Amino acid sequence: LSFLLIHITGLLLWLPARGKIGEFRRRDGFIIVTLFWVVLSLLSAIPFMIGPHLTFIDAFFEAVSGFTTTGATVIVGLDTLPPSVLYYRGQLQWLGGMGLIVLAVAIMPMLGIGGAQLYRAEAPGPMKEEKLKPRLAETARSLWLIYVGLTIACALGYWVAGMSLFDAVVHSYTTVSTGGFSTHDASLGYFNSVAIELIAIVFMLAGGINFAI
Numbered sequence: 001l002s003f004l005l006i007h008i009t010g011l012l013l014w015l016p017a018r019g020k021i022g023e024f025r026r027r028d029g030f031i032i033v034t035l036f037w038v039v040l041s042l043l044s045a046i047p048f049m050i051g052p053h054l055t056f057i058d059a060f061f062e063a064v065s066g067f068t069t070t071g072a073t074v075i076v077g078l079d080t081l082p083p084s085v086l087y088y089r090g091q092l093q094w095l096g097g098m099g100l101i102v103l104a105v106a107i108m109p110m111l112g113i114g115g116a117q118l119y120r121a122e123a124p125g126p127m128k129e130e131k132l133k134p135r136l137a138e139t140a141r142s143l144w145l146i147y148v149g150l151t152i153a154c155a156l157g158y159w160v161a162g163m164s165l166f167d168a169v170v171h172s173y174t175t176v177s178t179g180g181f182s183t184h185d186a187s188l189g190y191f192n193s194v195a196i197e198l199i200a201i202v203f204m205l206a207g208g209i210n211f212a213i
Contacts, residue, residue: 006043014015041067044092048075051085066092071180078185083166086183090170097177097207098147147207154203161195175200176207 041063048059058074065072066089078086155172159165167183174181184190188197 003132005046006040009043037067047085047088051088052081062089063092066179067090067096068157069093069097069177069179073181076185078183087170089181090173090183093177093179093181094151094173097173097179098144099124101170147176150203150206154199155198157203158196161199163191163196167191171200174201175203178207 015193028202044067045056045059046052049056052075054062054074061072061074066078071093071133073089075081075089131165151172154176155168158168158171163171168180170183171188173179182188182190188200
């Protein structure tokens with residue numbers, strides 16, 4: 001339901017401007033990024049209202065916490081939640097960790113839209129002006145390739161260290177994004193494994209550094 005609402009909303013906004021080519025100003029970038037995160041968080045709260053039956057405020061809090069990789073949660077009883085909800089929480093943090101705006105910048109040239117101002121409004125600190133590639137879209141794609149590569153390596157590490165494949169994938173999302181959501185109430189303490197904790201430390205540090213380095 002949330003997936004359909006987001007895509008229908010996006011189509012309704014995109015269709016009137018289809019075929020038009022334009023470049024955002026810096027002010028436009030900040031406004032769009034702010035509205036983007038607010039609207040997306042509102043829509044992303046819907047599964048939390050349907051699955052764990054949270055109130056709207058709690059569901060919105062959980063969605064914002066996920067996208068901003070804050071790691072705070074209002075859900076109790078993670079061990080009893082359906083895997084779909086646990087995966088969804090982890091994926092929210094993973095997408096928020098790199099930034100959906102950066103992903104959008106990577107595909108905007110295909111739609112004839114310049115994304116430089118969106119990138120600068122979203123990117124933190126010194127990353128605003130640093131580029132791995134000459135073109136901004138190529139930079140965004142390179143950042144996502146690094147991010148995906150770290151996630152796959154982290155998931156494999158967790159799996160080899162003793163996690164189930166499901167736990168390994170979800171925890172790789174939340175580790176590389178440095179968000180901290182877990183599939184268990186006891187978090188990594190549930191596994192009681194030094195190897196898993198060391199892997200978490202390594203990939204949290206890797207996920208927290210400047211990828212332009």
